Amino acid sequence: MSALIELSGFSKRFGDTQVLREIDLRVERGEVVVIIGPSGCGKSTLLRCLNGLEIGEGGLQFAGEALDAGSDWSRVRQRIGMVFQSYQLFPHMTVLENILLGPLQVQKRARAEVQAQAEALLTRVGLGERAGAYPRELSGGQQQRIAIVRALCMNPEVMLFDEVTAALDPEMVKEVLDVILDLADGGMTLLIVTHEMAFARAVADRILFMDEGRIAEEGEPQAFFSAPRTARAQQFLERFSYLQNVPRRK
Amino acid sequence: MPSSGLELLWQVAPQLGRGAIQTLAIALAAILCSTLGGLLYGVLGSLGRRALDALLRFYLELFRAIPLLVWLYLFFFGLPLLTGVSLSSFACAVLVLSLWGASEVGEVVRGGLQSLPRAQREAGLALGLSTWQLYRLVLIPQALKRMTPPTINVYTRLIKGSSLAVLIGVIEVIKVGQQIIERTHEHVLIYGTLFVFFFLICYPLSLASRALERRWSYA
Secondary structure: OOOOEEEEEEEEEEOOEEEEEEEEEEEOOOOEEEEEOOOOOOHHHHHHHHOOOOOOEEEEEEOOEEOOOOOOHHHHHOOEEEEOOOOOOOOOOOHHHHHHHHHHHHOOOOHHHHHHHHHHHHHHOOOOOOOOOOHHHOOHHHHHHHHHHHHHOOOOOEEEEEOOOOOOOHHHHHHHHHHHHHHHHOOOEEEEEOOOHHHHHHHOOEEEEEEOOEEEEEEOHHHHHHOOOOHHHHHHHHHHHHHHOOOOOO | OOOOHHHHHHHHHHHHHHHHHHHHHHHHHHHHHHHHHHHHHHHHHOOOOHHHHHHHHHHHHHHHHOOHHHHHHHHHHHHHHHHOOOOOHHHHHHHHHHHHHHHHHHHHHHHHHHOOOHHHHHHHHHOOOOHHHHHHHHHHHHHHHHHHHHHHHHHHHHHHHHHHHHHHOOOOHHHHHHHHHHHHOOHHHHHHHHHHHHHHHHHHHHHHHHHHHHHOOOO
């Protein structure tokens, strides 16, 4: 059986800037892949290329189907859920309307069935009571959990998380990460871009370390975090461990 | 001769009424076409296609740089000469006002759409929405609040602009007023009545604009 996502020699440039360079990557069904790396290394762009928000060059396959600029991306996107750093709920719709939009308008499913699923998912993320609220009435952590439910309600085969806790106050990070851990436990295929190293270590089956548009190193989280092989990864991780343990001023 | 102003107004009311209906018909038709045309202009202008932007820009500048009066003459007298097609003065007035209004409403719509966070568009696309669904369900409803006051401003300018139609022979309310003045020399009374007429139409529009703005004041 082919991989769910397969990139071969995949590149992306914005004008003169080469953002992704000859990426080769296979993601199997049920796998949890966490992508880390310094700002501007191309990790967000990589996610955005997978659902066609950016179009790159080279081989890109989803569930065995080759994708390029001419593909029917609307159909592909129904199978790929995406959650953004800044939640991006639609402010003029209630929580429930946000969640039902895709299933009703794009997938043309029956309202009763979708609504039951939406309510079950809301309960699962601890927001069963907020279906009628507007996004502005919710905290960042609550909005982000709704955004996850909105993507999940399309019954995607993979979820892309693009720095989904980066805009959150620290006390709200946990409630969002718990939802993602729950998804991983349920066997969902996940691609996660994050700066939360402890979380990456806890959730990942595989870590990809990106640098300057390349996958500079990859491996199991245990091995990667305890003994990174490349100098760039070592540097990067040192900066994070410093932040965990800033020395007391004299 | 009628003895009092009220009596005169009572006598000329049917005549003024017919003129008023002409004015309102032109304005209403132009408002409708401007809105539809403006939405199209605004959506096309927000797609970020360079050639399309240049074309829309050219159209906008054409209608900003050349007075409406010149456009009216151009369509009324020029079109038959150039194409052999001649439009009624009413149709001509509606067409010219609509073309102008569509470019003005269009700029408002384009600005409203471009003011939305880019990621809202991406969040919609990521759900699999088509471009049409994205605009209809996500982007335009959000931009409505910002678009409404300036759009209504264009509407009131269309209503006032409809009086230009007199110059290509449409007997609208101001022309009727002038005819009555020629007969009766009641300048103040008739122009006063016209003042009240335009005010009564345009003022509720700006009230409505403010009410809508309040109703849509989410986020």
